[in-house]
Amino acid sequence: MKKSIVILTMLALIGQLHAKSYSSQNGFITVVLNDNPIPGYPIAISPDQLFGLMIPDLITQVDTMLPSSLLDSINGTLGHMADAQSASTRGLGTTYATNHELFVLSASVNAGASTGDSSIIDIINNPAGLLPTLSPGSLVLPQLGAGIQTSIKAGLSLKIFNIKPLGFFDLSRLSVFANFFTWSSASSPVPLEIPIPAEIKTDSMGIHVQYKIFPDASIAASSLHWGGLDITTGLDITSNSLIVGLDQIVPDMSGAGGINMTMGDMSFISQAVTVPIELSTSVRLGYILTLIAGGGVDINMGESSFNVDPIGLTMTTPDGSQLDLGRIEFAKQRKGATFADVRAFIGPQINLIPLAKGKNLMSLTILASISTVNLYGVHIGFNIGF
Numbered sequence: 001m002k003k004s005i006v007i008l009t010m011l012a013l014i015g016q017l018h019a020k021s022y023s024s025q026n027g028f029i030t031v032v033l034n035d036n037p038i039p040g041y042p043i044a045i046s047p048d049q050l051f052g053l054m055i056p057d058l059i060t061q062v063d064t065m066l067p068s069s070l071l072d073s074i075n076g077t078l079g080h081m082a083d084a085q086s087a088s089t090r091g092l093g094t095t096y097a098t099n100h101e102l103f104v105l106s107a108s109v110n111a112g113a114s115t116g117d118s119s120i121i122d123i124i125n126n127p128a129g130l131l132p133t134l135s136p137g138s139l140v141l142p143q144l145g146a147g148i149q150t151s152i153k154a155g156l157s158l159k160i161f162n163i164k165p166l167g168f169f170d171l172s173r174l175s176v177f178a179n180f181f182t183w184s185s186a187s188s189p190v191p192l193e194i195p196i197p198a199e200i201k202t203d204s205m206g207i208h209v210q211y212k213i214f215p216d217a218s219i220a221a222s223s224l225h226w227g228g229l230d231i232t233t234g235l236d237i238t239s240n241s242l243i244v245g246l247d248q249i250v251p252d253m254s255g256a257g258g259i260n261m262t263m264g265d266m267s268f269i270s271q272a273v274t275v276p277i278e279l280s281t282s283v284r285l286g287y288i289l290t291l292i293a294g295g296g297v298d299i300n301m302g303e304s305s306f307n308v309d310p311i312g313l314t315m316t317t318p319d320g321s322q323l324d325l326g327r328i329e330f331a332k333q334r335k336g337a338t339f340a341d342v343r344a345f346i347g348p349q350i351n352l353i354p355l356a357k358g359k360n361l362m363s364l365t366i367l368a369s370i371s372t373v374n375l376y377g378v379h380i381g382f383n384i385g386f
Contacts, residue, residue: 024059026068031059033313033326073141074306075335080114080145081304082337083375085272087112088147089236090298090343090369091379093179093206095155097227097282097290097349097365098385099216099358100175104155108365108381109148115374116143145304147270149238151204153179173212177234180205197248201241208234208276216358225358227282227290234276238302241269246308259325260316264309272302272337282349284358290349292367298341305334338373345369345377360385 023030088110098104115123155177163171184201209232216228246263280294308330315323347367351360362384369377 022056022059024066026066026071028066028071028331029059030329030331031326032329034324069140071333073143074333076116076143077141077145078304078306078333079335079337080116080143081147081270082145082272082302082335083114083300083373084112084145085147085238085240085270085302085304086274086298086300086337087114087369087371087375087377088149089204089206089238089272089274090276090345090377091367091381092149092151092204092238093153093208093234093236094177094210094232095153095365095381095383095385096230096280096292096294096367097284098360098363098383099225099227100155100385101157101359102160102386103157104175104383104385106153106155106381106383107151108153108379109150110377110379112147112149112375112377114145115376116145117374118143119374120376147240147272149181149202149204149240150183151179151181151206153177155210173215175210177208177210178206179208198242198244201243202239204236204238206234206236206238208232218357223286225284227284227292227358230278230280230294232276232278232280232296236272236274236276238274239269239271241267243267246311260314260322262312262314264311266308268304268306270302270304272300274302275299280345284351284354284360287354288351290351290360290363291346292349292365293344293346295342295344298343298371300337300339300341303334303336305332307332338375341371341373341375343369343371343375345379347379 020033021030022033090110090112092108092110095104095106098106118126155175157172158174158176159172161171165171182201182203184199186199186201211231212228213231214229216226218225244266246266276296276298278294278296280292282290282292284290310330311328313325313327315325317323345367347365349360349363349365351363353361353363355361360383363382365379365381365383367377367379369375369379
């Protein structure tokens with residue numbers, strides 16, 4: 001028995017050396033068939049036939065269903081998704097107007113959007129641009145992207161260590177922040193209702209430093225307080241993924257033409273690695289309201305990708321052996337984010353528990369940002385600072 005298994009395995013490997021390959025015109029799908037999985041073994045299908053269709057005919061149907069215009073638009077959309085993922089990191093890892101002296105704790109939710117060559121005004125005037133464009137032989141996805149992130153962060157002021165200034169550099173004006181968050185629908189105690197069987201996962205982590213170039217100052221018993229001028233930089237690493245088991249959504253065609261199919265996953269992953277360099281300031285008016293404004297440059301090194309795992313093709317012989325007939329491969333689609341953009345942001349902070357000298361024990365921050373490459377972001381953060 002063992003000897004026969006070894007012989008069958010060796011013959012199957014030899015058969016792999018004589019594989020035929022058929023690729024669609026757009027290069028998205030490639031069908032690889034072994035000419036003779038086990039030499040001398042009679043099989044019930046032609047080596048050039050799958051599911052009752054000749055391979056060239058099957059490839060022609062693929063080219064018709066997946067025109068090059070669709071694949072081009074998929075890559076464009078992936079690029080905008082990568083940009084939006086970067087936009088969703090803005091303000092994720094720091095606070096701007098807590099004016100803490102010891103430490104700060106914060107939870108925030110960020111959203112980002114990329115509108116491509118269209119401004120947000122263009123989309124408002126022509127909302128039909130949000131829909132795919134369909135014409136004979138052509139399907140184009142809208143060139144837009146969206147991203148969302150959540151994070152828990154903590155910041156520590158080095159003022160508590162009473163470190164002496166190093167020349168012009170005063171370490172007591174420096175705060176260090178760290179943020180982290182991870183969530184998966186597969187491990188969530190609360191089931192997530194989505195229309196398809198899939199796993200959704202989100203991760204974020206980062207570290208930032210913030211230095212107060214000019215110190216804050218109070219006027220009129222702190223009812224009017226200038227928050228000074230801060231410079232902030234750091235590193236954000238975030239990821240959103242959607243993973244769908246193909247066997248959960250594709251009809252089971254095993255047995256058609258005597259062929260069994262082994263399917264993996266279809267995945268969409270959007271990642272961001274962003275380095276922000278920001279200048280920001282704030283003014284507190286009458287204790288309750290603070291206005292925040294700033295701008296900066298963001299260096300983006302993320303990407304978005306769409307991938308389908310290969311589908312294995314096998315046949316079960318009367319004696320129970322599995323013949324490896326080949327596989328169907330799918331070209332991975334991927335696109336990187338815009339390398340750099342210039343950004344401005346502005347918004348209010350509601351000081352729920354204001355203190356003297358511009359300090360805010362508890363606050364809610366809402367910021368909106370816009371960049372030079374039609375990126376838009378919203379940051380909502382709840383802060384507790386001491």
